[in-house]
Amino acid sequence: MSDREGQATAVATAVRLTGDGPLEPLAQPQGPGGDHPAADVAPVRVVSRRFRRQRWGMFMFILPALVVYLVMVILPSLQSLQLSLTDWDGVNSSYDYIGLRNYEEILGSGRFWNAVRNTLLLGLGSAVIINVISLVVALLLDKLNRGQGFFRTIVYLPALVSGFIAATIWKYMLNFNFGSVNTLLRDLGLGDLAQDWLGDSDLVVGVLLFIVCFTLGGNTTLIYLANLQSVPQELVEAAKIDGASNAKVFRFVTWPMLAGAVTVNMTLAVIAGWTIFDQVMVLTSGGPGFVSETMAFFIYKVGFGEYRAGYGSAAAIVLFIVVIVSTVLANRYMRKREIQA
Amino acid sequence: MSTQSTKAQRPASRSSIRKAERVRLGRGEVVSMVVLAVLVIVVSFPVVYALLNSFRNYAEITRDPMGLPTSFRFDNYVRLFQDTQYGEALWNTLVITVGTIVLLIALVPMAAYGIERIGGRTSRFIYILFIAGLMIPFQVRMIPLVSAMDDVGLYSTLTSVILVHLGGAASFGVLLYCSFIKGVPTEVEEAAHMDGAGRLRTFWTIVFPMLMPVTSAFIIIQALGLWNDFFIPLVFLDSSSAGTINVALSRMMGLLTSQWELIYTGAILAIVPSVIIFAAFQRYFIKGMSIGAVKG
Numbered sequence: 232m233s234d235r236e237g238q239a240t241a242v243a244t245a246v247r248l249t250g251d252g253p254l255e256p257l258a259q260p261q262g263p264g265g266d267h268p269a270a271d272v273a274p275v276r277v278v279s280r281r282f283r284r285q286r287w288g289m290f291m292f293i294l295p296a297l298v299v300y301l302v303m304v305i306l307p308s309l310q311s312l313q314l315s316l317t318d319w320d321g322v323n324s325s326y327d328y329i330g331l332r333n334y335e336e337i338l339g340s341g342r343f344w345n346a347v348r349n350t351l352l353l354g355l356g357s358a359v360i361i362n363v364i365s366l367v368v369a370l371l372l373d374k375l376n377r378g379q380g381f382f383r384t385i386v387y388l389p390a391l392v393s394g395f396i397a398a399t400i401w402k403y404m405l406n407f408n409f410g411s412v413n414t415l416l417r418d419l420g421l422g423d424l425a426q427d428w429l430g431d432s433d434l435v436v437g438v439l440l441f442i443v444c445f446t447l448g449g450n451t452t453l454i455y456l457a458n459l460q461s462v463p464q465e466l467v468e469a470a471k472i473d474g475a476s477n478a479k480v481f482r483f484v485t486w487p488m489l490a491g492a493v494t495v496n497m498t499l500a501v502i503a504g505w506t507i508f509d510q511v512m513v514l515t516s517g518g519p520g521f522v523s524e525t526m527a528f529f530i531y532k533v534g535f536g537e538y539r540a541g542y543g544s545a546a547a548i549v550l551f552i553v554v555i556v557s558t559v560l561a562n563r564y565m566r567k568r569e570i571q572a
Numbered sequence: 573m574s575t576q577s578t579k580a581q582r583p584a585s586r587s588s589i590r591k592a593e594r595v596r597l598g599r600g601e602v603v604s605m606v607v608l609a610v611l612v613i614v615v616s617f618p619v620v621y622a623l624l625n626s627f628r629n630y631a632e633i634t635r636d637p638m639g640l641p642t643s644f645r646f647d648n649y650v651r652l653f654q655d656t657q658y659g660e661a662l663w664n665t666l667v668i669t670v671g672t673i674v675l676l677i678a679l680v681p682m683a684a685y686g687i688e689r690i691g692g693r694t695s696r697f698i699y700i701l702f703i704a705g706l707m708i709p710f711q712v713r714m715i716p717l718v719s720a721m722d723d724v725g726l727y728s729t730l731t732s733v734i735l736v737h738l739g740g741a742a743s744f745g746v747l748l749y750c751s752f753i754k755g756v757p758t759e760v761e762e763a764a765h766m767d768g769a770g771r772l773r774t775f776w777t778i779v780f781p782m783l784m785p786v787t788s789a790f791i792i793i794q795a796l797g798l799w800n801d802f803f804i805p806l807v808f809l810d811s812s813s814a815g816t817i818n819v820a821l822s823r824m825m826g827l828l829t830s831q832w833e834l835i836y837t838g839a840i841l842a843i844v845p846s847v848i849i850f851a852a853f854q855r856y857f858i859k860g861m862s863i864g865a866v867k868g
Contacts, residue, residue, distance in 0.1 A: 295679050303739025303742075311715060375605065400621065508711075527711050530715075534715045
């Protein structure tokens with residue numbers, strides 16, 4: 232852009248550069264959050280002022296990504312808000328505005344509240360269970376002196392199987408007649424326990440929860456492990472010398488030090504949990520009836536399967552509000568806990 | 573395996589303490605290993621089961637669901653490519669994964685760099701706008717996007733899937749890159765700039781190589797996510813396209829007479845690339861996760 236200006240003042244910077252510390256950007260990958268780096272702190276000189284003025288040309292750097300993001304995320308989200316006020320069927324080009332009727336219908340719909348209940352059960356339930364599993368696995372890994380790398384790798388391997396593929400395999404394992412689960416039960420003489428796992432309204436949500444949680448955590452485990460390894464060993468030793476049991480060391484030393492990791496992991500897990508879809512689509516298609524629908528599945532089904540795009544959009548907006556509120560509340564609650572710790 | 577680096581990062585005092593306790597910890601360690609091994613075996617059971625059944629035919633599977641394969645024939649693997657659209661779906665998945673990642677790397681690091689270096693209120697606003705996307709579930713933008721793609725004639729093309737993925741991944745990318753670029757000092761760039769390199773060249777030749785740790789983590793996370801995605805291709809690809817592997821599998825499951833042996837085979841083949849990606853980049857992967865993790 233403005234190379235000529237640059238050359239003119241090259242001498243000035245050369246002096247300054249030699250004066251400044253070592254240039255090792257990779258040595259500190261995560262700078263302190265919040266404030267903006269070096270440039271603002273450095274003494275203002277002619278050079279850096281000019282340099283900064285050119286910064287406005289850098290909007291061209293942001294523009295392409297920003298345009299894609301606005302067109303693919305922000306715009307359609309706003310359009311959803313608009314469509315949620317209409318009776319659009321998703322196919323015809325014309326529709327009428329019907330005010331808040333979609334929202335009234337949703338809030339009065341037993342099917343929707345059932346989807347909300349399932350989403351809470353599956354989303355929150357799996358978030359808690361997966362976090363507990365991950366923490367236990369991370370604690371076990373942290374105990375190892377030898378072979379930790381090997382075990383960390385094999386513990387991560389199950390996470391390479393996507394929720395979709397896992398659900399696909401389970402779908403056939405849980406088949407009533409020819410599934411391996413029921414066959415195994417019958418072979419063991421426990422034929423009475425054989426169930427129509429995915430066809431029984433009382434069981435199906437529990438089975439879904441089980442399959443979602445049938446994991447060793449993968450990334451969640453890695454995050455806990457990284458945090459466990461950054462707990463200062465001196466604190467643990469000091470507590471032990473003072474006579475604390477292992478359980479007490481965990482409760483009063485390790486656990487508070489993990490607060491940040493818990494916040495990150497729970498937030499990520501809950502956000503993922505609100506949009507559980509693959510397992511429901513593969514295993515039950517929301518059935519039997521509407522028993523095992525989640526909010527994500529409900530929106531998909533209503534919007535595309537039942538040609539009620541306006542109604543589906545309203546449900547999507549409700550989901551959005553739930554996600555925002557729960558994320559903000561969870562973060563606020565957990566951050567507070569962190570400070571106390 | 574990156575045991576070495578993790579050990580090196582630990583404070584020295586810790587390893588010496590560990591050494592002293594080795595005798596006492598011995599038993600706990602063995603118990604940990606056994607418990608971990610058992611957990612891994614239990615959790616991998618479905619995959620092993622599918623793998624074994626990918627070598628059996630339909631009659632064998634239904635006659636004795638818990639039986640073992642009598643021989644390791646690859647009939648199912650051959651049939652999967654001959655009788656179904658799996659091959660085409662595999663190709664589509666590859667195009668979507670690679671295409672999205674290339675475009676993400678072309679756009680996101682640059683945008684994050686711009687946001688960090690411009691500074692001030694405007695770029696703060698743009699940053700927050702991007703980050704807000706993390707809280708917008710795909711379902712919220714799904715319905716308008718489908719009709720918009722239909723309007724511009726992109727519906728049921730791989731392009732539509734790539735574009736939708738781009739928007740979704742941009743938020744996470746900006747978050748990741750911005751937090752990293754914050755720690756990169758500006759002096760190097762200023763020097764390059766003074767030496768006559770333009771802004772764009774400075775970025776790609778000086779700054780971008782310094783972002784490699786983030787880039788590798790970002791690519792791996794996205795590659796796994798894109799390869800395994802089901803919902804977006806399900807919504808944007810209709811039957812005029814072979815779909816992605818997951819969509820193809822879900823169509824095979826929807827048939828009245830689903831061929832279990834082929835579905836098991838397809839499921840196994842879908843996992844293989846994930847394992848390859850992981851095996852190839854494992855070190856970067858675990859390091860990348862840890863970078864994001866300790867920051868909190």
